[in-house]
Amino acid sequence: MINDDSQLTKTFWQYGRDESCPIIDFHGHMSELVSCYLPRCTPEAMLKTMEQCNLQLLIFCGHDALFIPCLRQQNDIDAVRKYPDRFKAYFALNANTLDDKADMELLAQNSDIFVGLKMLPDYFKRSINDPKYQAFYEYANSTGLLFLCHTWDNPKSLYNGIAQAEEFVQKYPDITFIAGHSFHNKWLEAARLCNTYSNLYLELTAVLDDRGALELLLEKCGSKKILFGTDLPWFDTHHGIGTILSTDMPDEDRKNIFFRNGVRLLNKFDWFRKLWPQKFIGL
Amino acid sequence: MEFFDCNILYGMAATKCNLMPALDVQFVLSSMKHAGIAKALVRREEQFIGGVGIGNQLVANDVKETDNLWGVWSIIPDYTHEIPEPEMMLTQMKVNRIAAWQLVPNIHCFSLHYRPLKPWLELACRSAIPIIIKLGSGIINSALYDILEKIPELVIILSSENVWPCDRNVRPFLKEFPNCYFEISQYLTDGGIEELVSFCGAKKLLFGTGFHQAHFGGIMLMLRQAQISEVDKQLIASKNIISIIESIKYD
Numbered sequence: 005m006i007n008d009d010s011q012l013t014k015t016f017w018q019y020g021r022d023e024s025c026p027i028i029d030f031h032g033h034m035s036e037l038v039s040c041y042l043p044r045c046t047p048e049a050m051l052k053t054m055e056q057c058n059l060q061l062l063i064f065c066g067h068d069a070l071f072i073p074c075l076r077q078q079n080d081i082d083a084v085r086k087y088p089d090r091f092k093a094y095f096a097l098n099a100n101t102l103d104d105k106a107d108m109e110l111l112a113q114n115s116d117i118f119v120g121l122k123m124l125p126d127y128f129k130r131s132i133n134d135p136k137y138q139a140f141y142e143y144a145n146s147t148g149l150l151f152l153c154h155t156w157d158n159p160k161s162l163y164n165g166i167a168q169a170e171e172f173v174q175k176y177p178d179i180t181f182i183a184g185h186s187f188h189n190k191w192l193e194a195a196r197l198c199n200t201y202s203n204l205y206l207e208l209t210a211v212l213d214d215r216g217a218l219e220l221l222l223e224k225c226g227s228k229k230i231l232f233g234t235d236l237p238w239f240d241t242h243h244g245i246g247t248i249l250s251t252d253m254p255d256e257d258r259k260n261i262f263f264r265n266g267v268r269l270l271n272k273f274d275w276f277r278k279l280w281p282q283k284f285i286g287l
Numbered sequence: 288m289e290f291f292d293c294n295i296l297y298g299m300a301a302t303k304c305n306l307m308p309a310l311d312v313q314f315v316l317s318s319m320k321h322a323g324i325a326k327a328l329v330r331r332e333e334q335f336i337g338g339v340g341i342g343n344q345l346v347a348n349d350v351k352e353t354d355n356l357w358g359v360w361s362i363i364p365d366y367t368h369e370i371p372e373p374e375m376m377l378t379q380m381k382v383n384r385i386a387a388w389q390l391v392p393n394i395h396c397f398s399l400h401y402r403p404l405k406p407w408l409e410l411a412c413r414s415a416i417p418i419i420i421k422l423g424s425g426i427i428n429s430a431l432y433d434i435l436e437k438i439p440e441l442v443i444i445l446s447s448e449n450v451w452p453c454d455r456n457v458r459p460f461l462k463e464f465p466n467c468y469f470e471i472s473q474y475l476t477d478g479g480i481e482e483l484v485s486f487c488g489a490k491k492l493l494f495g496t497g498f499h500q501a502h503f504g505g506i507m508l509m510l511r512q513a514q515i516s517e518v519d520k521q522l523i524a525s526k527n528i529i530s531i532i533e534s535i536k537y538d
């Protein structure tokens with residue numbers, strides 16, 4: 005049964021979900037993707053998965069928001085409007101296609117939809133610190149938005165590696181920088197940044213299929229700045245949960261990762277305090 | 288539910304530094320016990336990085352005295368006589384608890400083609416020996432299609448090189464060839480198991496974890512909670528691979 009020592013494991017094993025352990029996923033997507041087939045990529049199909057795991061909140065950026073800029077992120081806006089209690093969106097930023105004025109208006113006028121920014125610098129071949137983004141970062145810094153950034157530094161990246169992220173978090177201390185994939189493979193450097201900068205968090209998508217990586221991050225930085233994420237609808241949420249249940253740590257650390265760290269991070273937002281069951285705040 | 292893990296790798300890899308290596312078979316067995324994995328098909332890192340003959344022998348040494356592990360041997364064209372000759376192979380496999388072959392042409396430096404592999408492919412077909420092939424790891428799909436067009440009855444256990452959703456690549460094999468199976472250690476696609484079962488039936492899927500590179504629990508929980516019948520789960524978890532192994536004609 006994976007791990008007999010854990011009460012959480014027993015519950016997830018039996019029921020697939022644990023009522024005392026809601027989950028917040030900080031790294032989601034939505035809609036189809038050109039390079040692979042994703043069976044459950046509609047909001048409704050994703051909600052089905054979310055129900056099965058007690059995944060209460062998914063913060064996502066749709067593939068079409070990232071890769072089909074002419075759609076103006078409308079599908080993400082529609083999904084959040086339709087299911088405001090379960091989805092919030094990251095605003096997709098891509099310097100190749102950014103319309104400074106119109107995109108800033110879109111972001112600012114939909115503050116109930118977009119709770120942060122999202123970027124894939126390696127994909128777009130534009131650095132996190134590209135000057136084109138400056139106005140958006142200043143807006144995010146002044147409003148305390150999240151910033152989920154694809155971080156991967158193996159092979160060494162010119163766009164979203166350790167060096168670029170470190171420059172960014174120093175410059176924008178009020179943006180919560182969520183290092184998507186935790187600088188994959190540069191685990192020690194990821195831990196150093198996490199321990200050095202209070203506004204930098206590590207996120208677990210693609211970390212969890214690498215046995216030993218989470219153990220190393222826990223050893224170096226503890227469990228309080230690690231956020232759960234799965235790339236849903238790419239990867240089965242139960243796979244992520246099961247891997248964390250397999251990793252040697254107390255259930256209290258698992259709860260930090262599954263939801264407590266997220267609650268602490270999001271509790272500054274009015275929308276979250278209205279949304280999230282009070283019984284879980286402060287747990 | 289009994290779990291039979293079709294993809295366990297362990298040993299000491301000279302050219303890479305695993306974060307949490309399972310260095311020997313004793314560690315594998317104790318880890319399996321802790322996670323609730325009853326049986327496994329195992330390979331060693333040394334088969335990929337050391338030598339084919341030595342690597343195969345190390346696996347045999349580890350599994351032949353166990354009652355819940357079966358080994359996988361690497362197969363290379365027989366022209367260099369580095370592994371048992373085809374006529375001796377079945378006996379050697381039986382003695383050593385070897386229940387599958389693997390073809391790794393990119394690492395072992397040969398062509399995945401019917402001609403150089405002909406004696407092995409014919410033997411595999413006659414004796415129902417499963418052949419593990421990892422799609423994407425230097426395997427050109429068309430080469431595999433060519434082989435299967437010639438010998439469609441081959442028992443092939445496909446797996447994926449990485450976690451990138453692979454339905455477009457895998458589904459044609461599962462549908463077009465009666466004895467192609469898919470080992471799911473890298474298949475993390477949300478809702479994927481449910482769709483594959485609906486597409487080709489649970490009999491085509493095999494449980495595997497990819498331990499020591501991955502934890503046991505991810506795929507275990509994914510299968511346990513998949514929205515398919517308990518009967519289908521049990522087929523995937525262990526019954527399919529047991530049936531494949533029991534079908535090998537060693538004698």
